[in-house]
Amino acid sequence: MHAYWDILFRAALSILALLLVAKLLGKQTISNMTFHDFVTSITLGSIAGNLAFNESLKTSYFILALIVVTAVSFLLSYIALKNRKLRNWISGSPTVLIENGEILEHNMKKLRYTLDTLAQVLRGMGIFNMEEVAYAVLEDNGTVSVLKKEEYQFVTKKDLKLPTKTQHFPVEFVMDGVIMEKNLENHGLTTEWLEKQVKRKGKKLSDVFYAVRGTQHQLFFDFYEDNIQKPVDKE
Structure with a gap:
């Protein structure tokens, strides 16, 4: 024993x-x-x-x-x-696998990195056509970083010259039903203010499971009772 x-x-x-x-x-x-x-x-x-x-x-x-x-x-x-x-030598260094759209076979062989593995990694990034890739770099932590060719890159708001808004770091006010009073205090807010916001939703503060203020200062609440008749339950 x-x-x-x-x-x-x-x-x-x-x-x-x-x-x-x-x-x-x-x-x-x-x-x-x-x-x-x-x-x-x-x-x-x-x-x-x-x-x-x-x-x-x-x-x-x-x-x-x-x-x-x-x-x-x-x-x-x-x-x-x-x-x-x-x-x-201690941590390793990045290795270029694709340069200007061309696969560097010598680097691949040196690392014993197969085309199958490279194709699998690219598919995981949503890239099914290798000709979309301008550069692919195997980082020292084993991940692959990819730069797409310009014609395959996503268009941004800057490209379209659309107006942008200032973004803020999300702040959580309720976690697992517990009020994060320190977060409220740090942003000049009170529990009473939070309670008023919840009342607008027709709920009580005790009904809130999770509450967060998002990047555009929008409030999101998740309640204990979700009123979902047939929730998806995957085992």
Whole structure:
């Protein structure tokens, strides 16, 4: 029975340790999986897994290993920030796959990146005809960035010389039924003001599940009772 409790403790400790390390390393580790981030993630996962189940080694050894890996990762991130040449080696560098509409076979072969994979990625961007692409770049985090040829690009309001409005960052006033009083206060608004806006909809504040002021200062409310007779339910 003691072994079970020990495993439970070590497993919980490994998860908490990984969460702490992820917080310390920052969002980039999970958002931009560069070579450096990929190796760090695998190493940390391996250490955490052993911490949870390998009873033959002391817990302190694993904690020390986590500290060392985190410190080395910090150091590599700092070096990459200060030195461009070393940054290319540590994190990788972008590679052009299509230039001026021409596929660069040499770069594709060097990366072992197949035409099937490239076509699949382009389809995921809504591009089914490769002749629409002016440039395609494989970024250091494995994603592909695409610049379409001018004749295939979307028309913007600027192109049509249409008037534009100032956009604002959306502000949430109610989340999961809880009033975000700090957000109201930061924008010079009150709960009473919000309540008046809800009353205009024929509802009470307690009926609101989600409320947000959008980019054009328009208010959007979602209520607990949606009055949808046959909601779509996909499992």
